[in-house]
Amino acid sequence: MSQQTVLVIDDERDIRELLTITLGRMDLQVDAVGTVTEARRALGERSYDLCFTDMRLPDGTGHEIVEHISANHPDMPVAMITAYGNVDAAVNALKAGAFDFVSKPVDIQMLRQLVRTALRLAEEKRSGKSAAKAGGAGERLVGDSSAMQQVRSTIAKLARNQAPVYIAGESGVGKELVARLIHEQGPRASGPFIPVNCGAIPSELMESEFFGHRKGSFTGAHTDKEGLFQAAHGGTLFLDEVAELPLHMQVKLLRAIQEKAVRPIGAREEVPVDVRILSATHKNLAALVEQGQFRQDLFYRINVIELRVPPLRERRGDVSLLSNHILQGLARKDGGAPRRLLAEAQQALESYDFPGNVRELENILERATAMCDGDTIAADDLMLPQRLQRLESAAVQPPSGNGAAAPATTPPVSSAAAGGLDDYISNLERSAIMKALEESRYNKTAAAKKLGITFRALRYKLKKLGID
The missing domain is CATH 1.10.8.60 (Helicase, Ruva Protein; domain 3)
Known part of the structure; x- marks a missing residue:
């Protein structure tokens, strides 16, 4: 199989380098450019499996790129890179046809997951075949404890049937991995596995994302778009953080599950879908039902079987x-x-x-x-x-002996760290690094030697402390 390719469009060199390194480690070939003109030229010269574009570019906008790709390369997912908290830009990007968006500073784990999902959906759309197994074939629940042995045993049982499963557990325990294993070990393994973070979709775009839309059904709907239910047809739809769904979407989701059909925005008829529903949240869903924040009928529909994933401390x-x-x-x-x-x-x-x-x-x-x-x-x-x-x-304990305080070369933590210990340590690191850089005339290799750390560690600290 030929190596998959990604086009990165961003005028910030650091972002281009970060994405190039991260995607390269995922065995992807990356072309990185800094302008709309360069991007159009690259898109005209070769085909790509995925594209990332910044919102603001020197000679145009990321929206131009999204619209160009939607019109000329409809099978290519494109993700917008936006400033942190810029929800309006993210919403507009999704309306223009973007697959998803990434906020700066870029979260590497979220980026990797987005890439895996985007490439899988693109492949399924082009070939009609599932790449779900490729996404999780190398990932397994690690652990020999009795708790994890019980979880693996339960997964094997749940995989054999098609009942909706609610996966409960704290953030970070591996709920999505559990859902993938249920899918991969069951009869739908040859179908797609579509994960969706319900808390990451803007409320106004939820219906379109879940059920799709028809061309011209609203401003920005330039082409027909299938929703997550249609993308998961024949496979599994994993609703992560399902507790974040607003009440109006809970009603629509319940109907889709009951009727096994969805109606895209702007469509006259419903589209049948064959999807197994797995859901998860770190919140207490039963308590939310009692508080009136989650529909009881939907709770019972998705919580036919509950599987608890234990926290690491257990x-x-x-x-x-x-x-x-x-x-x-x-x-x-x-x-x-x-x-x-x-x-x-x-x-x-x-x-x-x-x-x-x-x-x-x-x-x-x-x-x-x-x-x-x-x-x-x-x-x-x-x-x-x-x-x-x-x-x-x-650091704040008095020295042993006669009680006389020894001279301090740095301020006491209790007084100097008014902003917290992390800020205090960061300031000490920043001062030491800047001094070493100045003494070595900004030669990073020499500065690392002065500090007694590796060059790689210095690069990590420079990035962490925001030192350019």
Whole structure:
């Protein structure tokens, strides 16, 4: 199979480089340009599987790109890159035909998920074949604890039937992965698996996104567009964060599930759909029903069977296995050998509560991989909140002995960190890095040596602290 290609359009070099590196690690070939003119030329010279475009460009707008692609390359998904919180721009991009949008600063995990979904939908639209298995074939629930063995056993049972399943669990426990496994192990495995974050779709676009629309049905509807239900036909539709659906959409969703048919906006007749519904949320859906915020009839329709995914703190024995699995995955992306956790680091992880669950563990290890020296990760590289709190406490303790205070080379944390410990540490790092850069005449390699860290760690800190 030929390598899939992506076109990135952004006038900021840092964004182009970030997307090029991230997508390259996903084994995608990337062309990056900075203007509308260059983009039109690139689109005319070759075909792409996916496009990312900034909203504002030196010689035009991202909307021009979206409209051009919708008219000339209707099978190519295009995602808009918008400023953080610019909901209006995101809504307009979606109305113009964009598949999705990415907010700056770019969240790498969300970006990767968007890319996987976009490429899968594009392939299904072009060939009529499912690529659902490719999206999750290499991902499995990791853990030997009794809790995870029970979850895997339940998944195997649920996969054999077609009843709607409600997956309950805290944020970051892996609810989407559970849904994918139910799909992949069942009779619909050859059909598409379509995940949708119900909280990420603007309310005014929900009906169009779920059910599709006909050309000319509203301003910006330049072509017919199929909805998520039609895209999931013959497969599975996963409604993540289903509690975020507004009441008016809950009514429409209930009808679609009951009637097994949807009516696109502007259409006269309903379109039959064959879809299995899996849903999830980190909220207490039963409590929302009691409060009148979620329809009881819809709750019973989607919650035929409930599967609870345990938080990581309830299966601490899996932390070591999960950590090694994640580190091996990071090594494959970077093309090097996996980092190794020192005993003190492993112990620190196993004693941490992980409020963000597996997703937080992934973020911690990805950051530690970038920050550590050599091929080992120490406890300090993990930068766990509880460890930083102990450092703060130690910094403000009076010295032992005669009680005389020793001279301090830096302000006490209790007084200097009025904005919080994180701000205090960031300011210290920024000062040390700027001094090293100045002394080395802004040679980053030399500055890294002065600081006693790797060049890679310095690049990570420069990006984290916003130092250009």
